[in-house]
Amino acid sequence: MTSEEDRPSQGVTMRQVADELGISLSTVSLALRGKTVIASETRERVLREAKRLGYVYNRSAANLRQRRRTLVGLVVPDITNPFVGEAALGLQSALAEQGQFAVLANTRDEVSVQGDVIASLIEERAAGIVLIPAMGTESEDLALIHESNTPAVLMNRDVPGSGLPLVGTEDAEIVRVAMDHLSEVHGIKEAAYFGGIGEAGPHVVRKEAFDGELARRQIKDVEAWDTFTGPNPAAACEAASSLLKTEGLPEAILCHSDSIAIGLIRALDEARIPADRCAIVAIDGIAASAMTTPPLTTVAVDPAHMGRDCGRLLRPSGPAERFSLPPRLIVRRSCGCGGRA
Amino acid sequence: MTSEEDRPSQGVTMRQVADELGISLSTVSLALRGKTVIASETRERVLREAKRLGYVYNRSAANLRQRRRTLVGLVVPDITNPFVGEAALGLQSALAEQGQFAVLANTRDEVSVQGDVIASLIEERAAGIVLIPAMGTESEDLALIHESNTPAVLMNRDVPGSGLPLVGTEDAEIVRVAMDHLSEVHGIKEAAYFGGIGEAGPHVVRKEAFDGELARRQIKDVEAWDTFTGPNPAAACEAASSLLKTEGLPEAILCHSDSIAIGLIRALDEARIPADRCAIVAIDGIAASAMTTPPLTTVAVDPAHMGRDCGRLLRPSGPAERFSLPPRLIVRRSCGCGGRA
DNA sequence: CTGTTAGCGCGTTCAC
DNA sequence: GTGAACGCGCTAACAG
Numbered sequence: 001m002t003s004e005e006d007r008p009s010q011g012v013t014m015r016q017v018a019d020e021l022g023i024s025l026s027t028v029s030l031a032l033r034g035k036t037v038i039a040s041e042t043r044e045r046v047l048r049e050a051k052r053l054g055y056v057y058n059r060s061a062a063n064l065r066q067r068r069r070t071l072v073g074l075v076v077p078d079i080t081n082p083f084v085g086e087a088a089l090g091l092q093s094a095l096a097e098q099g100q101f102a103v104l105a106n107t108r109d110e111v112s113v114q115g116d117v118i119a120s121l122i123e124e125r126a127a128g129i130v131l132i133p134a135m136g137t138e139s140e141d142l143a144l145i146h147e148s149n150t151p152a153v154l155m156n157r158d159v160p161g162s163g164l165p166l167v168g169t170e171d172a173e174i175v176r177v178a179m180d181h182l183s184e185v186h187g188i189k190e191a192a193y194f195g196g197i198g199e200a201g202p203h204v205v206r207k208e209a210f211d212g213e214l215a216r217r218q219i220k221d222v223e224a225w226d227t228f229t230g231p232n233p234a235a236a237c238e239a240a241s242s243l244l245k246t247e248g249l250p251e252a253i254l255c256h257s258d259s260i261a262i263g264l265i266r267a268l269d270e271a272r273i274p275a276d277r278c279a280i281v282a283i284d285g286i287a288a289s290a291m292t293t294p295p296l297t298t299v300a301v302d303p304a305h306m307g308r309d310c311g312r313l314l315r316p317s318g319p320a321e322r323f324s325l326p327p328r329l330i331v332r333r334s335c336g337c338g339g340r341a
Numbered sequence: 342m343t344s345e346e347d348r349p350s351q352g353v354t355m356r357q358v359a360d361e362l363g364i365s366l367s368t369v370s371l372a373l374r375g376k377t378v379i380a381s382e383t384r385e386r387v388l389r390e391a392k393r394l395g396y397v398y399n400r401s402a403a404n405l406r407q408r409r410r411t412l413v414g415l416v417v418p419d420i421t422n423p424f425v426g427e428a429a430l431g432l433q434s435a436l437a438e439q440g441q442f443a444v445l446a447n448t449r450d451e452v453s454v455q456g457d458v459i460a461s462l463i464e465e466r467a468a469g470i471v472l473i474p475a476m477g478t479e480s481e482d483l484a485l486i487h488e489s490n491t492p493a494v495l496m497n498r499d500v501p502g503s504g505l506p507l508v509g510t511e512d513a514e515i516v517r518v519a520m521d522h523l524s525e526v527h528g529i530k531e532a533a534y535f536g537g538i539g540e541a542g543p544h545v546v547r548k549e550a551f552d553g554e555l556a557r558r559q560i561k562d563v564e565a566w567d568t569f570t571g572p573n574p575a576a577a578c579e580a581a582s583s584l585l586k587t588e589g590l591p592e593a594i595l596c597h598s599d600s601i602a603i604g605l606i607r608a609l610d611e612a613r614i615p616a617d618r619c620a621i622v623a624i625d626g627i628a629a630s631a632m633t634t635p636p637l638t639t640v641a642v643d644p645a646h647m648g649r650d651c652g653r654l655l656r657p658s659g660p661a662e663r664f665s666l667p668p669r670l671i672v673r674r675s676c677g678c679g680g681r682a
Numbered sequence: 683c684t685g686t687t688a689g690c691g692c693g694t695t696c697a698c
Numbered sequence: 699g700t701g702a703a704c705g706c707g708c709t710a711a712c713a714g
Contacts, residue, residue: 402707
């Protein structure tokens with residue numbers, strides 16, 4: 001055996017395995033992939049030798065050859081956002097079924113870094129891109145996606161004119177579910193919508209639905225609270241704190257997200273205002289929503305499910321539409337339900 | 342011009358650009374990469390034609406040729422954990438400097454899926470792996486990493502015998518800082534360590550340091566509270582709830598992480614126990630620690646910084662040791678400081 | 683300055 | 699069953 005040169009330390013190739021065994025390259029290839037054309041005894045020898053040499057399959061070379069793509073980009077403003085984490089989980093599981101995997105990239109909510117990230121992904125021959133667009137994204141910012149014709153799905157926020165499918169929440173339904181509870185169970189007479197950003201995306205749709213619900217039920221809209229906030233608790237807390245100084249506290253507040261509600265609750269506590277002075281309902285249903293004081297009543301939209309939908313929409317043979325779950329109200333205590341003054 | 346066949350819709354190659362222009366392949370390659378060897382007028386023509394045809398650079402082919410690797414795996418038990426999110430951010434920024442990027446993978450804290458994930462990553466020719474080992478990981482589970490000699494760094498939890506560098510927290514120092522505060526400012530006479538898992542990793546080291554600190558200061562250890570919990574708030578909440586039913590509430594509790602403290606606070610609230618009945622100090626300093634009620638006093642370890650360290654340790658020419666930041670106490674209200682009974 | 687030739691590591695015919 | 703030859707898209711050596 002010419003087996004002196006063990007572990008060349010940098011990448012053993014099939015070629016070396018073949019040479020070592022004195023057989024052909026393609027025999028090794030077939031054996032490694034378990035093709036039945038190869039004598040099982042030969043295959044055994046190949047497998048053993050490969051293992052001995054520390055050979056590892058080079059999937060990226062294989063992909064190049066087969067024009068297959070295996071990498072899907074999940075491009076988000078803030079990977080630290082729990083909603084994103086849960087969506088990533090769902091995306092991962094959908095991709096795993098297809099032998100693909102997700103790479104996460106952060107845009108810090110800046111259009112320019114989002115552009116860089118997308119360009120890199122496309123150069124890396126991503127099989128697809130799932131994008132939560134940065135604030136202010138225009139359809140031209142997404143031109144590369146079309147030019148390279150990379151499959152892509154938008155999440156949460158639409159980019160008008162982009163022509164990309166959107167896996168979003170059913171905003172009108174969400175708001176209806178929330179207001180049903182607030183109005184029918186708690187009989188509120190005024191309410192505010194708090195948090196979220198942008199002249200597009202969920203914010204406007206939800207606010208519109210919110211206005212409609214209020215009108216229909218003759219509830220007073222506390223407009224002053226409809227300000228933009230960043231999507232994280234700290235930003236929401238700051239915004240709420242200054243509102244609390246100048247405006248009164250509405251009887252009820254519908255928060256744009258759980259994260260924003262978390263910030264609001266913090267602001268209330270800092271201002272020494274008991275949480276039960278205001279009926280709070282949030283949106284998203286992330287795990288953290290069960291852990292606040294008081295725990296959040298929230299309309300769950302199941303981010304993991306949305307992530308899975310995105311993964312499925314990406315593959316060419318995939319469904320054209322998403323399988324959306326209806327929003328589901330989780331009643332906890334922030335709305336005033338279930339106990340303790 | 343033979344420019345009839347626009348946008349072949351599936352991957353324009355350099356070859357096509359060259360043919361279209363009637364020039365050589367390598368000229369195109371050099372022009373595209375801005376090598377000055379090429380006449381700037383020629384380069385212009387190439388760039389224009391490439392753009393017109395919708396050519397996009399295939400970096401994975403280039404990487405194959407150059408034996409370069411660009412993908413780094415971040416393998417974690419739960420991507421949803423805020424600590425992970427912040428660490429990922431730091432890793433990303435370190436990798437960006439090196440033209441690499443991170444892919445996130447979830448192991449659900451299961452050794453077997455961790456094995457699959459690592460195998461995939463290695464087949465994809467990852468430039469490196471940053472791993473927060475799943476509970477119960479043995480050094481044999483990491484054999485592939487050595488055989489393929491993929492650079493790797495462990496985060497937080499060590500795997501004895503693996504021989505992999507560890508970017509962990511300075512557990513003894515963390516505990517000392519926490520106990521200093523509890524003892525000197527709050528004059529506590531008894532304390533418990535709560536949460537965390539495993540017969541290895543931070544838990545044991547911290548618990549040991551904790552015992553030492555207590556002995557030194559003649560503080561009583563409430564051993565009953567030293568139980569294992571999952572790393573997420575929900576698990577901690579459950580564990581704390583059952584402890585509250587059978588054991589008394591210690592005067593002070595040092596929580597293994599912010600996430601665990603969040604669960605503890607929830608359990609206290611559910612049991613109708615005012616949070617000021619117990620001085621709580623946590624560890625990590627994630628963003629969410631500022632948003633609880635009361636906000637957490639915590640020993641910050643800067644996960645983003647740890648992530649950056651990991652990224653730097655991965656490159657061959659990188660530093661052998663990490664640049665560790667000393668743990669830093671953030672005083673908020675959960676320990677009893679700053680206000681309101 | 684530009685073109686030619688030879689691979690990177692693998693998968694696929696199609697002969698033998 | 700096995701092996702030779704070619705191509706995936708790009709880069710690197712050396713010519714010219």
